[in-house]
Amino acid sequence: MIEYLAAQEQKSLLRFLTCGSVDDGKSTLIGRLLYDTKLIFEDQLAALESDSARHGTTGTDIDFALLVDGLESEREQGITIDVAYRFFATAKRKFIVADTPGHEEYTRNMATGASTADLAVVLVDSRQGILPQTRRHSYIASLLGIRHIVVAINKIDLMSYSEDVYDRIVADYLEFAKDLGFETIVPIPMSARYGDNVTMRSEHMDWYKGPVLLEHLETVPVETDMADKAFRMPVQLVSRPDLNFRGFAGQVASGRVGVGDEVVVAKSGQASKVSRIVTMDGDLERAEAGQAVTLVLEDEIEVSRGNILVAPEDRPAVADQFQARVIWFDAAPMIPGRSYLLRTEADSTPATITALKYQVDVNSFAHEAAKALNMNEVGVCNLSTQSPIVFDPYGDNRVTGNFVIIDRLTNRTVGAGMIDFALRRSQNVHWQAIEVNKQAHAALKAQKPAVLWFTGLSGSGKSTIANTLEKILHAKGKHTYLLDGDNIRHGLNRDLGFTAEDRVENIRRIAEVAKLMADAGLIVLVSFISPFRSERRLAREMMDDGEFVEVFVDTPLEVCAERDPKGLYKKAMAGEIANFTGISSPYEVPEKPEMCLLTENTQPVDLASMIDDYLTAHFQNED
Numbered sequence: 001m002i003e004y005l006a007a008q009e010q011k012s013l014l015r016f017l018t019c020g021s022v023d024d025g026k027s028t029l030i031g032r033l034l035y036d037t038k039l040i041f042e043d044q045l046a047a048l049e050s051d052s053a054r055h056g057t058t059g060t061d062i063d064f065a066l067l068v069d070g071l072e073s074e075r076e077q078g079i080t081i082d083v084a085y086r087f088f089a090t091a092k093r094k095f096i097v098a099d100t101p102g103h104e105e106y107t108r109n110m111a112t113g114a115s116t117a118d119l120a121v122v123l124v125d126s127r128q129g130i131l132p133q134t135r136r137h138s139y140i141a142s143l144l145g146i147r148h149i150v151v152a153i154n155k156i157d158l159m160s161y162s163e164d165v166y167d168r169i170v171a172d173y174l175e176f177a178k179d180l181g182f183e184t185i186v187p188i189p190m191s192a193r194y195g196d197n198v199t200m201r202s203e204h205m206d207w208y209k210g211p212v213l214l215e216h217l218e219t220v221p222v223e224t225d226m227a228d229k230a231f232r233m234p235v236q237l238v239s240r241p242d243l244n245f246r247g248f249a250g251q252v253a254s255g256r257v258g259v260g261d262e263v264v265v266a267k268s269g270q271a272s273k274v275s276r277i278v279t280m281d282g283d284l285e286r287a288e289a290g291q292a293v294t295l296v297l298e299d300e301i302e303v304s305r306g307n308i309l310v311a312p313e314d315r316p317a318v319a320d321q322f323q324a325r326v327i328w329f330d331a332a333p334m335i336p337g338r339s340y341l342l343r344t345e346a347d348s349t350p351a352t353i354t355a356l357k358y359q360v361d362v363n364s365f366a367h368e369a370a371k372a373l374n375m376n377e378v379g380v381c382n383l384s385t386q387s388p389i390v391f392d393p394y395g396d397n398r399v400t401g402n403f404v405i406i407d408r409l410t411n412r413t414v415g416a417g418m419i420d421f422a423l424r425r426s427q428n429v430h431w432q433a434i435e436v437n438k439q440a441h442a443a444l445k446a447q448k449p450a451v452l453w454f455t456g457l458s459g460s461g462k463s464t465i466a467n468t469l470e471k472i473l474h475a476k477g478k479h480t481y482l483l484d485g486d487n488i489r490h491g492l493n494r495d496l497g498f499t500a501e502d503r504v505e506n507i508r509r510i511a512e513v514a515k516l517m518a519d520a521g522l523i524v525l526v527s528f529i530s531p532f533r534s535e536r537r538l539a540r541e542m543m544d545d546g547e548f549v550e551v552f553v554d555t556p557l558e559v560c561a562e563r564d565p566k567g568l569y570k571k572a573m574a575g576e577i578a579n580f581t582g583i584s585s586p587y588e589v590p591e592k593p594e595m596c597l598l599t600e601n602t603q604p605v606d607l608a609s610m611i612d613d614y615l616t617a618h619f620q621n622e623d
Helices: 002-010 026-036 042-055 072-077 104-114 132-143 163-176 213-219 438-445 462-475 500-519 533-542 557-563 568-573 604-618
Strands: 012-020 084-089 093-099 119-125 148-154 184-189 232-234 237-242 245-251 256-258 262-265 271-278 286-288 292-297 308-310 317-328 339-343 348-360 378-391 402-406 413-422 450-455 480-484 523-527 548-554 595-598
Touching (some): 012 132, 026 084, 026 093, 093 104, 104 132, 184 213, 232 245, 438 500, 450 462, 462 480, 462 523, 462 548, 462 604, 533 548, 548 604, 595 604
Parallel strands (some): 012 093, 119 148, 148 184, 450 523, 548 595
Antiparallel strands (some): 084 093, 237 245, 262 308, 317 378, 339 348, 339 402, 402 413
């Protein structure tokens, strides 16, 4: 028994996925592989036969797709929705296969399955040929670093096992995939339903001389070279069970490390040597990629979760601006300028997509100008993070070169990215140390800086209240400045329209101006509709703690429309104004504003006085 387990441990592991368009037979292929390799128990086979009678789509035959389509909704609709992982082994190799969905709306699930795969089996329905989803999945596989492709030309039985059909599809695939950078592309004609060329050579296609699928999977050379790359270990945990032990736990992402080797903390540049390599099974002299270890260093240097221990002679990039290829997953489009959360293998930080350089057409691979990325689209972007992150180009290291993008309000994963390179300007531009700082400006004015951010629908009374408040503050000797939405659009933001993208950029610019004015020691009154929570949150985070005051001017839409001081609602309702907040564009109500002003039956001067009282209570002059 011990010898058998030792032999199993010595087998190489191949991670692969099945992908392609909907109903190309991905789940059926995996089910057939498991069945033909005798990896289905008798009770599982009995259950499969019963399920085939209830949910199957193959008449009286066993429906092998039901082995991996485990969700009830998948069985009812006959489609794959989630990623299904299965483990199996043969005499030559161990396998982990990911069955990914073919529907376009579940492209994010396919990307999840591809992120750790060494090989992709791209299924093509012989009746349909190459479809847009075939191209999309192949392109994403290329982006995610997969270098080995099997083109499984399935359902060839429905085309009378035609060699001409096979040749035509192979030629089409090779033509569009020639620039995707795959090392091997192996086309195989097959019938997953009947097992032709899956594990055994088909009697119906004596014209095909290549390998059957299982034979190729067992022999394709995909052993990872991660151990030969530069040493990288993201720190997942600082282990300190007692005063005598302090170790840094994580999985070695690439390279090798040994006792006595020098390592460097990527962000700080502090160096030390490894004194111990600790594991659950005892200390090691050396560790390499894939091993989970705890490193003990000779020196008491600061290393926290989110940092990476690296080789001193080959360090990764540390930057807060970089270019990356982004796959967008969410129904809400990706808009440059909007704040998201960026999460890498080791770190997490607020980030902004500063520019969408171009979108990639997955059919022609052409670079197209775009202002936003919609769901399942791929684009090349520049990103800026609030704090520097550690990374390698994705082409050099898949572990340290990838990231996901999180929506900060919903906590949904809305995108995934592969880093190309750092934007070197981020290393050449530094904050200039200024001796006359914010505190000095504020002390001269005998006041504390503040940013009062008035938000609400058009016609809610924001500008009237802000203007009244400024008069009150001016009369008290306060130094103020009022930034009003309409006035700013005549100058600084005259180039912006009212699309979602332009609204985001509009608020980003105003927030930057407000920050500079607060640095000058002013009390800044900002009166903008600013309809999106994410942009108001971005503005808040630019300011110092306690400096930002969100004032929600809460006036019902019908009241604003009734007032209609500029006649805008009438035009918007008539369709003459596009993207009008409250009519054809949404307004996201603040969740926790510092002040909420109900304007009905209350005069602007009384509302302004309420804000003045708030400022007196929370922004007392500093001595």
